[in-house]
Amino acid sequence: MTSALIFLPFAGALVVGLAPLPRRLTELLALLVTLAECALGAVALIGFDAGGGAQYVENREWISDFGLNTSVRYHVSMNGLSLFMVLLTAVGIAAAVGVAIRMGRERPRAYFALVLVLESALVLLFTAQDLVLFYVGWEIMMIPLYVLMGVWGGAGRRAATMQFVVYTLVGSLLMLVAIAYLGVTAGTFERQALIANPHEPTWLFFAFAAAFCIKAPLFPLHAWLPSAYRESSPEVAALLSGVVSKAGAYGLITFAVPLFPRTAHDWRWLLLGLALAGLLYGSLVAFRQPDARGVIAYSSLAQMNLIVIGIFAFNVNGVAGATFQMVNHGVVSLAAFLLIGIVEARTGTNLFASLGGLANGRPMFSTVFLIAALWALAVPGSSVFVSELYILIGAFQQEALLGAAAALGIVLAAMYMLRWYSALAHEDDGERVPAGMPDLRLGELAIAVPLILIMLALTAYPFGVMDRIT
Amino acid sequence: MSALQIQIPISFSAIAPEIILLATACVILVVGVFLAGERAHLLSAAVSVIALGAATAVSGIQFEDTARFAFDGTLRIDAFGQGGRMLIFTSGLLAVCVAFGMRDLRERGVEYHALLLSACAGMSLLAVSNSFVTTFVALELFSICLYVLVAIETDDLLSLEAGLKYLIVGSVGAAFLLYGGALVYAASGQLEFDRIAAALAHGNPHGVLLLAGVAFVLVGLGFKANAAPFHMWTPDAYEGAPTPVTTFMSAATKVAALVISLRVLVTAFPRQSDVWEIGLAGIIFACFIAGNLGALRQANVKRMLAYSTVAHSGFLLTAVAAHSALGGRALVYYLTIYAAMNVGAFAIVAIREHEIGRPVEVADFAGWGYSRPLLSIAMVVFMLSLAGFPPTGGFLGKLYIWSAAVANGQTYLAVGGAIATAVGLVYYLRVPFALFDRDAAVPAAISTPNFPLNAAVSLATALVVVGFGIIPSPLIDLARTASASLFG
Numbered sequence: 001m002t003s004a005l006i007f008l009p010f011a012g013a014l015v016v017g018l019a020p021l022p023r024r025l026t027e028l029l030a031l032l033v034t035l036a037e038c039a040l041g042a043v044a045l046i047g048f049d050a051g052g053g054a055q056y057v058e059n060r061e062w063i064s065d066f067g068l069n070t071s072v073r074y075h076v077s078m079n080g081l082s083l084f085m086v087l088l089t090a091v092g093i094a095a096a097v098g099v100a101i102r103m104g105r106e107r108p109r110a111y112f113a114l115v116l117v118l119e120s121a122l123v124l125l126f127t128a129q130d131l132v133l134f135y136v137g138w139e140i141m142m143i144p145l146y147v148l149m150g151v152w153g154g155a156g157r158r159a160a161t162m163q164f165v166v167y168t169l170v171g172s173l174l175m176l177v178a179i180a181y182l183g184v185t186a187g188t189f190e191r192q193a194l195i196a197n198p199h200e201p202t203w204l205f206f207a208f209a210a211a212f213c214i215k216a217p218l219f220p221l222h223a224w225l226p227s228a229y230r231e232s233s234p235e236v237a238a239l240l241s242g243v244v245s246k247a248g249a250y251g252l253i254t255f256a257v258p259l260f261p262r263t264a265h266d267w268r269w270l271l272l273g274l275a276l277a278g279l280l281y282g283s284l285v286a287f288r289q290p291d292a293r294g295v296i297a298y299s300s301l302a303q304m305n306l307i308v309i310g311i312f313a314f315n316v317n318g319v320a321g322a323t324f325q326m327v328n329h330g331v332v333s334l335a336a337f338l339l340i341g342i343v344e345a346r347t348g349t350n351l352f353a354s355l356g357g358l359a360n361g362r363p364m365f366s367t368v369f370l371i372a373a374l375w376a377l378a379v380p381g382s383s384v385f386v387s388e389l390y391i392l393i394g395a396f397q398q399e400a401l402l403g404a405a406a407a408l409g410i411v412l413a414a415m416y417m418l419r420w421y422s423a424l425a426h427e428d429d430g431e432r433v434p435a436g437m438p439d440l441r442l443g444e445l446a447i448a449v450p451l452i453l454i455m456l457a458l459t460a461y462p463f464g465v466m467d468r469i470t
Numbered sequence: 471m472s473a474l475q476i477q478i479p480i481s482f483s484a485i486a487p488e489i490i491l492l493a494t495a496c497v498i499l500v501v502g503v504f505l506a507g508e509r510a511h512l513l514s515a516a517v518s519v520i521a522l523g524a525a526t527a528v529s530g531i532q533f534e535d536t537a538r539f540a541f542d543g544t545l546r547i548d549a550f551g552q553g554g555r556m557l558i559f560t561s562g563l564l565a566v567c568v569a570f571g572m573r574d575l576r577e578r579g580v581e582y583h584a585l586l587l588s589a590c591a592g593m594s595l596l597a598v599s600n601s602f603v604t605t606f607v608a609l610e611l612f613s614i615c616l617y618v619l620v621a622i623e624t625d626d627l628l629s630l631e632a633g634l635k636y637l638i639v640g641s642v643g644a645a646f647l648l649y650g651g652a653l654v655y656a657a658s659g660q661l662e663f664d665r666i667a668a669a670l671a672h673g674n675p676h677g678v679l680l681l682a683g684v685a686f687v688l689v690g691l692g693f694k695a696n697a698a699p700f701h702m703w704t705p706d707a708y709e710g711a712p713t714p715v716t717t718f719m720s721a722a723t724k725v726a727a728l729v730i731s732l733r734v735l736v737t738a739f740p741r742q743s744d745v746w747e748i749g750l751a752g753i754i755f756a757c758f759i760a761g762n763l764g765a766l767r768q769a770n771v772k773r774m775l776a777y778s779t780v781a782h783s784g785f786l787l788t789a790v791a792a793h794s795a796l797g798g799r800a801l802v803y804y805l806t807i808y809a810a811m812n813v814g815a816f817a818i819v820a821i822r823e824h825e826i827g828r829p830v831e832v833a834d835f836a837g838w839g840y841s842r843p844l845l846s847i848a849m850v851v852f853m854l855s856l857a858g859f860p861p862t863g864g865f866l867g868k869l870y871i872w873s874a875a876v877a878n879g880q881t882y883l884a885v886g887g888a889i890a891t892a893v894g895l896v897y898y899l900r901v902p903f904a905l906f907d908r909d910a911a912v913p914a915a916i917s918t919p920n921f922p923l924n925a926a927v928s929l930a931t932a933l934v935v936v937g938f939g940i941i942p943s944p945l946i947d948l949a950r951t952a953s954a955s956l957f958g
Contacts, residue, residue, distance in 0.1 A: 180875075
């Protein structure tokens with residue numbers, strides 16, 4: 001099952017990339033592959049035993065004799081968190097492919113092949129139980145992202161990509177050294193075996209944490225983020241913010257903390273302090289952004305730092321909230337970026353100064369935007385509210401002052417999200433909004449509505465997720 | 471009278487590859503007198519391919535995990551040396567293919583192939599050499615051939631200049647090695663590596679004479695392995711040499727130099743490892759710094775790749791510095807991948823060079839991905855592998871080498887390597903970005919010529935790089951045998 005989830009998109013990428021099909025067929029094929037992946041994910045979800053731990057295990061040798069009696073194994077499985085991250089990936093990629101089709105990307109064969117490779121790598125890293133295998137997924141994930149950003153991005157794509165490349169790789173190469181160190185000293189690359197028998201020189205924890213915190217990103221390692229989110233095409237920005245950033249948080253939860261529990265606990269205040277600073281800084285900067293993408297980019301920074309607070313609160317509530325928030329924020333930021341993408345496709349801009357009035361006679365537009373905005377600001381009753389509440393409870397349990405300060409972030413979220421919605425939807429039509437611009441079309445609704453439905457489903461039954469994750 | 475009675479046992483099988491190559495070189499030279507132009511080129515290329523193929527096969531047959539000595543202990547025939555030989559011959563074979571597709575060497579086909587075969591023979595001898603005398607002879611044999619090969623374009627000033635620079639600097643390196651060997655002889659009274667170790671097994675391992683000798687040997691080998699700070703000839707020689715020659719040099723010279731480096735250090739100076747480890751660490755960091763800083767500034771692709779080979783000397787020497795069975799495996803694994811990456815990348819540079827008729831700059835690749843997608847993807851594979859991305863062999867090689875370094879307590883070398891790799895990305899990734907630059911005017915459709923042989927070489931090496939990245943076990947098994955034959 002897990003292997004099928006990993007290799008279905010990869011096989012799809014090969015076919016899409018190599019078969020000389022016309023544009024329409026290529027697009028259709030890519031969409032079908034991503035939908036099939038969603039269906040496969042749904043089957044995995046239905047068959048998943050809520051209390052059953054790691055499931056869909058596949059464990060065989062990859063490199064039988066690496067040296068020093070160590071082997072590298074192809075060991076993949078899914079626990080609850082993996083499962084929901086895989087589902088988030090499947091949904092996110094399907095939605096991104098939908099938007100890309102709507103936008104009519106140049107050189108569709110290469111484009112969709114890369115997106116499918118990205119999906120394959122993401123699923124691999126979310127399910128890998130061997131450190132080397134995890135690293136392979138982690139790095140392969142970056143290759144399509146670089147190309148998608150560097151080739152199909154906006155005007156400043158070259159500089160943005162280079163910055164992104166250097167930032168993310170400095171972190172991950174140090175992690176590779178740490179993996180080599182663990183493999184050599186412990187004689188295994190298996191996650192479970194390493195957790196059972198922890199080796200924790202301090203630098204190892206930081207080598208892992210650096211890779212994950214750059215990707216998340218934790219304040220102040222976020223310098224790559226604004227340009228990357230602005231210069232990518234909207235669907236790639238959606239994936240970066242919705243799914244790829246979660247890979248960073250996933251790494252913290254699944255590798256950095258359990259592999260080095262004592263070091264992580266000893267240094268938690270460093271990470272908590274940075275994350276709190278990032279939460280407040282990101283929220284404040286988001287409030288001042290002149291463009292729709294900027295707001296979501298910095299709000300994404302703030303939300304990811306909130307998740308880090310939940311992880312390093314070191315209690316059940318914090319971690320439960322963080323994991324659920326990963327799912328929630330993933331869906332919400334996917335929706336936000338994809339909706340911005342639709343606006344950009346119509347108007348050619350995402351500057352607030354030239355936009356506005358999207359709600360005038362366009363009920364679908366305004367409804368969908370409003371739901372995304374309300375969920376992003378964690379309106380009470382929404383699934384995001386639940387997860388943020390858990391994180392805050394966790395933070396209070398760790399230290400009351402921390403909880404109080406983090407709660408400020410929630411208030412700020414309301415400020416910047418309402419400004420975002422208001423600047424886009426209210427008042428008269430902006431200068432760049434074409435006269436008589438129609439409401440969302442069927443194709444666009446087909447992308448937005450499923451995401452909204454997922455948000456509603458998460459809201460209606462949050463414990464469907466939380467029971468499986470914790 | 472007694473001196474004349476020393477009987478050195480002759481073992482033809484031990485030097486069978488050298489015999490094949492040198493005999494073929496002679497045949498090519500003789501036949502070249504009677505044939506001219508195109509036919510001489512064709513014939514010498516065909517004969518060279520056969521000879522190199524045969525030499526590879528002979529080495530492959532003798533790929534044995536137990537070491538055997540020949541010629542009174544001056545040669546050590548083991549899987550480690552045979553593996554090095556096979557890599558050298560394969561690189562030579564691919565260099566013949568790369569040159570065959572190109573027009574420029576056609577007039578000098580006879581000389582090119584004869585020298586290439588002789589150089590291969592010298593490197594091959596170096597790979598199995600077990601004494602400072604054979605080491606020096608082998609080193610000079612291939613070096614002299616390479617000096618001429620670099621300058622083979624006699625009507626090209628750049629090529630001549632490169633040859634001259636290489637000659638002068640290379641001779642200094644050889645002198646260092648010779649002097650180092652002499653000092654070691656003075657300290658130990660022996661020339662064969664294993665006997666040196668035996669003679670030095672007792673007593674002070676850190677005698678001044680001996681350590682000076684080891685240092686000089688390191689410097690001498692550093693020149694050949696284009697390790698910093700002895701690398702200054704590299705960019706000029708690589709840039710000035712005809713690209714097929716650069717292709718060959720970048721892969722085969724490095725293999726030969728690294729194989730002998732590990733062999734001499736672990737078999738002759740095991741008790742001095744604490745000292746030469748530190749010396750190597752200094753050289754390794756110098757490689758990382760000089761190679762990366764040099765490559766960052768280059769617009770010319772050949773110069774950029776030249777500096778990249780300097781940086782890679784740092785990675786390869788990290789495996790040597792580990793001086794363990796794991797390090798030996800890492801070295802053999804990475805040398806294979808390294809040779810494939812460089813041969814493939816230079817083969818592609820050769821193609822582009824012929825298309826535009828001048829030295830290739832990174833900007834000359836702009837938009838090339840849209841007119842030659844397959845070759846461009848191969849080039850991307852090489853760059854990703856050089857930069858250490860999975861799923862290529864370059865990634866596993868780095869993991870392997872760093873594991874060996876960590877196991878030997880040299881984590882700082884691995885951390886230095888990680889930082890160097892991150893810096894390296896900046897220049898490696900320039901090439902893929904240029905290849906698929908959307909804004910670039912797509913180069914006019916290039917119909918003729920097609921360079922099928924070069925394309926085949928680069929695609930085959932790309933397959934090797936990716937294939938051994940995804941299914942590494944066969945290569946790792948060979949590397950284990952090779953390493954075991956050296957470390958026992």
